Amino acid sequence: MNLNGKKVTLHDMSLRDGMHAKRHQISLDEMVNIATGMDEAGMPLIEVTHGDGLGGASVNYGFPAHSDEEYLNAVVPKMKNAKISALLLPGIGTVDHLKMAKDCGVSTIRVATHCTEADVSEQHIGMAAKMEMDTVGFLMMAHMVSPEKILEQAKLMVSYGANCIYATDSAGYMLPDEVTAKIGLLRAELPSSVEIGFHGHHNMGMAIANSLAAIEAGASRIDGSVAGLGAGAGNTPLEVFCAVLDRMGVETGIDLYKIMDVAEDRVFPIMDQPIRVDRDALTLGYAGVYSSFLLFAQRAEKKYGISARDILVELGRRGTVGGQEDMIEDLALTMAKEKGLI
Amino acid sequence: MSKKLKAAIIGPGNIGTDLLMKMQRSEWIEPVWMVGIDPESEGLKRAEQMGIKTCATGVDGLLPHVIEDAIRVAFDATSAYVHAENSRKLNELGVIMVDLTPAAIGPYCVPPVNLEAHAKNLELNVNMVTCGGQATIPMVAAVSRVQPVEYGEIIATVSSRSVGPGTRQNIDEFTRTTAGAVEKVGGAKRGKAIIIINPAEPPLIMRDTIHCLTEGEPDQATITESVHQMVKEVQKYVPGYRLVNGPVFDGNRVSCFMEVEGLGDFLPKYAGNLDIMTAAGLRTAEMFAEEAANGTITLPERG
Numbered sequence: 001m002n003l004n005g006k007k008v009t010l011h012d013m014s015l016r017d018g019m020h021a022k023r024h025q026i027s028l029d030e031m032v033n034i035a036t037g038m039d040e041a042g043m044p045l046i047e048v049t050h051g052d053g054l055g056g057a058s059v060n061y062g063f064p065a066h067s068d069e070e071y072l073n074a075v076v077p078k079m080k081n082a083k084i085s086a087l088l089l090p091g092i093g094t095v096d097h098l099k100m101a102k103d104c105g106v107s108t109i110r111v112a113t114h115c116t117e118a119d120v121s122e123q124h125i126g127m128a129a130k131m132e133m134d135t136v137g138f139l140m141m142a143h144m145v146s147p148e149k150i151l152e153q154a155k156l157m158v159s160y161g162a163n164c165i166y167a168t169d170s171a172g173y174m175l176p177d178e179v180t181a182k183i184g185l186l187r188a189e190l191p192s193s194v195e196i197g198f199h200g201h202h203n204m205g206m207a208i209a210n211s212l213a214a215i216e217a218g219a220s221r222i223d224g225s226v227a228g229l230g231a232g233a234g235n236t237p238l239e240v241f242c243a244v245l246d247r248m249g250v251e252t253g254i255d256l257y258k259i260m261d262v263a264e265d266r267v268f269p270i271m272d273q274p275i276r277v278d279r280d281a282l283t284l285g286y287a288g289v290y291s292s293f294l295l296f297a298q299r300a301e302k303k304y305g306i307s308a309r310d311i312l313v314e315l316g317r318r319g320t321v322g323g324q325e326d327m328i329e330d331l332a333l334t335m336a337k338e339k340g341l342i
Numbered sequence: 343m344s345k346k347l348k349a350a351i352i353g354p355g356n357i358g359t360d361l362l363m364k365m366q367r368s369e370w371i372e373p374v375w376m377v378g379i380d381p382e383s384e385g386l387k388r389a390e391q392m393g394i395k396t397c398a399t400g401v402d403g404l405l406p407h408v409i410e411d412a413i414r415v416a417f418d419a420t421s422a423y424v425h426a427e428n429s430r431k432l433n434e435l436g437v438i439m440v441d442l443t444p445a446a447i448g449p450y451c452v453p454p455v456n457l458e459a460h461a462k463n464l465e466l467n468v469n470m471v472t473c474g475g476q477a478t479i480p481m482v483a484a485v486s487r488v489q490p491v492e493y494g495e496i497i498a499t500v501s502s503r504s505v506g507p508g509t510r511q512n513i514d515e516f517t518r519t520t521a522g523a524v525e526k527v528g529g530a531k532r533g534k535a536i537i538i539i540n541p542a543e544p545p546l547i548m549r550d551t552i553h554c555l556t557e558g559e560p561d562q563a564t565i566t567e568s569v570h571q572m573v574k575e576v577q578k579y580v581p582g583y584r585l586v587n588g589p590v591f592d593g594n595r596v597s598c599f600m601e602v603e604g605l606g607d608f609l610p611k612y613a614g615n616l617d618i619m620t621a622a623g624l625r626t627a628e629m630f631a632e633e634a635a636n637g638t639i640t641l642p643e644r645g
Contacts, residue, residue, distance in 0.1 A: 060536060
């Protein structure tokens with residue numbers, strides 16, 4: 001693979017996707033410490049939000065240690081060069097949250113929908129574009145449908161005002177050929193003014209390979225997280241990816257040793273559990289299940305005696321999508337009843 | 343004189359047609375008019391075939407017939423944008439308006455919780471909140487009538503096929519309106535609503551999760567009994583309303599997991615979210631008719 005001379009924008013997820021792995025309990029000091037480290041290392045874009053996006057604070061997804069507003073107000077003023085992004089899932093957050101984020105100094109809004117439901121994002125993408133923000137349409141669980149369907153949905157988001165479209169491997173299910181097909185079609189068919197992005201999860205151990213395939217197929221923004229701190233087996237580990245890109249001659253503008261140090265000295269120490277491809281995270285990727293279900297399934301296993309793997313496989317069989325965390329306890333209860341455990 | 347109140351349906355789409363089919367079985371409401379704006383619309387043709395008077399000139403086309411046809415109740419299944427005008431014109435003629443749009447000019451109505459109060463007050467415009475609200479607020483109320491609910495949260499998961507373009511273009515309206523009604527009608531001090539759209543095939547039946555955080559330790563026995571009673575109340579007009587799991591108690595959290603299957607009149611059975619709206623709307627009008635027949639309310643005077 002020859003990527004020599006290409007330029008990509010890396011986008012860190014450790015303070016948003018990483019919130020899943022931390023049950024949304026990252027402290028303000030930890031957040032500022034990690035974000036300033038990344039800023040010094042040259043990370044161009046850092047996402048700061050509840051794991052489930054603006055307004056995600058809930059019983060369903062978990063109440064965070066601090067509100068989105070508090071996190072943003074702590075981090076944004078400390079940034080010298082890095083820009084801060086926020087995630088918004090229509091149906092969970094609203095345009096009111098979006099305006100709040102803008103007021104806090106967020107410059108990039110990423111509006112995320114399930115990969116077949118882009119038309120719920122019109123008012124949010126429209127509002128962000130109208131406020132002249134860097135506006136990203138984020139198509140989640142992109143493994144579930146064909147490249148043509150992804151393109152159709154991407155075109156809707158572009159028509160609402162998105163200037164960048166992501167194919168998002170929320171389940172860490174994709175293999176490189178699929179990434180190539182999906183990113184390649186988006187790049188071939190969308191206007192050249194629209195950037196293409198890829199967001200991977202490491203559940204099948206493919207996050208780096210998939211991200212390289214995405215760059216080769218035309219993606220210019222790649223998500224990852226320093227030390228891989230993210231849902232499931234984590235996101236594309238950015239310090240590793242930076243080293244790979246460096247060897248391949250791809251420009252990122254990031255200082256490799258500095259980002260390695262942020263991973264080792266600032267992110268790794270805050271992990272509650274090792275972020276690795278364990279049995280349950282592997283099941284997420286294998287069965288095509290939304291990565292943030294991991295800890296919920298493990299908690300249900302403890303409470304109801306049904307293995308997390310069995311719960312996750314059944315969730316995959318039922319075609320659950322991002323945000324359906326409430327299904328996990330419901331399903332565990334039903335499975336426990338069937339087994340006569342309760 | 344028949345005890346039935348005569349009704350008009352505005353909006354011959356999926357909701358209006360489903361409502362018409364349910365109304366034809368009602369002991370209290372008689373459908374007379376179906377009002378649309380497109381003479382070619384399938385919904386108007388269907389209504390005509392079912393022996394209903396139709397007009398394709400909007401509410402203005404209906405107004406001259408309101409008195410002579412003794413129309414007493416109207417159901418608005420159009421959009422929030424036109425509802426205010428529709429309601430004003432029909433209220434002036436003494437027609438009670440059941441609002442199935444998100445306009446919410448009138449008070450929120452969730453039948454087993456507050457319909458009786460609205461009927462006794464002869465509210466001339468009542469709003470049916472949202473599908474998610476109809477499916478979940480009875481459960482919030484079932485807890486809050488036992489002990490104070492500090493926070494109520496509902497998650498509605500609906501099949502992609504059952505969510506129309508109006509809801510999609512303004513999904514914030516769903517979350518805001520539902521959250522507001524979780525507070526105002528459900529009795530939670532703070533409310534939150536989440537909607538998830540799932541495209542699985544075959545389409546999934548509407549699912550709803552209700553979480554309440556009670557003030558103090560939840561009274562498990564009384565809450566459980568209250569929840570089961572409330573489920574029975576909703577089942578009177580939505581037989582496919584089921585408590586799948588719960589109430590589950592965890593600290594001060596009380597959670598109920600519901601499934602809502604529709605009757606499959608015009609809308610498919612999985613679209614319990616739409617069915618519970620039409621059923622609740624009809625139930626609302628029936629209550630007004632019952633109260634009028636009992637003499638507890640007097641319908642507005644008119645020439």
